Amino acid sequence: MFLTKEEKRMLEGKYGNAVKKSMEILVALGNIFGAKRLIPVKSVQISGVSYDNLGDAGIEFLSEMAKDGKVVVPTTLNPAGMDLENWKKLGISKEFAKKQKIILDIFAKMGVNITCTCTPYLVGNKPGVGDHIAWGESSAVTYSNSVLGARTNKEGGPSSLASALTGRTPEYGYHLDKNRKPVVLVKIEADLKNEIDFGALGKVLGEKLKGKVPLIKGIKKASTEELKSLSASIVTYGGAPLFHIKGITPEKFRDPKKEIIIKRKDIDEAIKDMNDKIEEVDLVFVGCPHCTLNEIKKISELLKDKKVNKELWICVSRKIKKISDKKGYSKTIESAGAKFACDTCPIVAPLKGRFKAIATNSAKGVFYNRNKNNFKTFFATLEDCIELAVRK
Numbered sequence: 349m350f351l352t353k354e355e356k357r358m359l360e361g362k363y364g365n366a367v368k369k370s371m372e373i374l375v376a377l378g379n380i381f382g383a384k385r386l387i388p389v390k391s392v393q394i395s396g397v398s399y400d401n402l403g404d405a406g407i408e409f410l411s412e413m414a415k416d417g418k419v420v421v422p423t424t425l426n427p428a429g430m431d432l433e434n435w436k437k438l439g440i441s442k443e444f445a446k447k448q449k450i451i452l453d454i455f456a457k458m459g460v461n462i463t464c465t466c467t468p469y470l471v472g473n474k475p476g477v478g479d480h481i482a483w484g485e486s487s488a489v490t491y492s493n494s495v496l497g498a499r500t501n502k503e504g505g506p507s508s509l510a511s512a513l514t515g516r517t518p519e520y521g522y523h524l525d526k527n528r529k530p531v532v533l534v535k536i537e538a539d540l541k542n543e544i545d546f547g548a549l550g551k552v553l554g555e556k557l558k559g560k561v562p563l564i565k566g567i568k569k570a571s572t573e574e575l576k577s578l579s580a581s582i583v584t585y586g587g588a589p590l591f592h593i594k595g596i597t598p599e600k601f602r603d604p605k606k607e608i609i610i611k612r613k614d615i616d617e618a619i620k621d622m623n624d625k626i627e628e629v630d631l632v633f634v635g636c637p638h639c640t641l642n643e644i645k646k647i648s649e650l651l652k653d654k655k656v657n658k659e660l661w662i663c664v665s666r667k668i669k670k671i672s673d674k675k676g677y678s679k680t681i682e683s684a685g686a687k688f689a690c691d692t693c694p695i696v697a698p699l700k701g702r703f704k705a706i707a708t709n710s711a712k713g714v715f716y717n718r719n720k721n722n723f724k725t726f727f728a729t730l731e732d733c734i735e736l737a738v739r740k
């Protein structure tokens with residue numbers, strides 16, 4: 349792989365040990381994937397931030413990098429293993445909280461913006477069409493590639509940190525025009541009504557296309573929330589972290605020759621498949637990916653003058669929560685007994701064994717709660733999830 353004079357100096361250790369290690373990671377990755385060179389990135393999102401994923405070995409690696417490493421581009425974090433302020437209320441142990449705080453302090457020492465969210469594009473880290481970035485969380489990667497037209501591969505924890513410390517990434521995969529071209533035309537012959545229809549579409553496409561980039565036709569409009577839902581599920585269920593929708597996403601292409609048709613029955617079957625036989629749900633959670641302000645507003649309207657009868661967690665970035673506080677939505681929501689889970693989510697938090705069955709409006713949430721937490725799942729719209737939480 350070609351390296352500039354400066355990059356060679358970085359690799360030789362002239363800019364310190366963290367930069368040297370980072371360059372070694374990026375060059376190794378570039379060589380594996382046949383990259384010809386490194387390219388500059390405008391922003392980074394680091395995933396694998398929870399102590400649940402990192403463990404003590406991860407803390408050791410990060411401490412080593414933080415000895416002389418400083419980020420050189422705007423960098424945020426994926427959700428951590430707990431709400432940084434409200435962890436006690438959400439039942440997180442003191443020992444876990446201590447370790448999680450150590451991790452975040454190390455990131456802060458390196459100059460990382462301690463915004464822990466999978467929707468950085470809702471809180472100021474919103475790349476534009478053609479911007480090269482190095483993001484880690486799969487739904488954020490898919491949303492930025494597809495809806496925003498930015499360019500990123502799905503980076504792991506070490507490679508995204510390496511990009512943050514050097515401002516570079518190897519040029520391969522979705523950074524290149526040739527890999528962004530759709531290869532399957534998907535004709536939607538169904539009216540998609542809400543976020544769970546879009547989540548179910550992601551499941552159907554992820555499973556059918558197995559990594560092939562689709563050009564989707566037949567969707568007339570889609571809200572941010574619906575596109576967020578599709579972005580999260582398509583990649584979770586085996587799809588590429590990139591899709592195009594005619595008339596909605598920014599990149600333009602000719603129709604590919606190979607085509608598939610998706611009908612209402614495909615969507616309905618996917619929804620049915622995400623619903624287990626459940627006697628009782630003990631956790632309702634929404635906000636996977638993290639809620640938009642619109643969703644928070646809707647939840648506050650649905651909870652007005654009501655009380656929840658189950659644990660109801662609302663996952664959201666701290667910045668959106670603060671706006672919600674100012675607008676008065678948080679007060680209504682908390683008065684009803686619901687809990688905000690800022691900076692975190694039930695998938696990266698240590699929840700295994702605490703609940704048996706969850707309700708969610710997220711197809712991605714269904715996948716991980718089944719496979720990581722062994723919970724049974726009820727998949728329903730935001731309205732139905734809130735209704736279930738208040739039902740006696």
Ligand code: F3S
Pocket residue numbers: 426427466485487580635636637638663692693694695696712713716
């Ligand atoms: Fe975000 Fe956690 Fe879902 S990181 S996309 S809320 S699994």
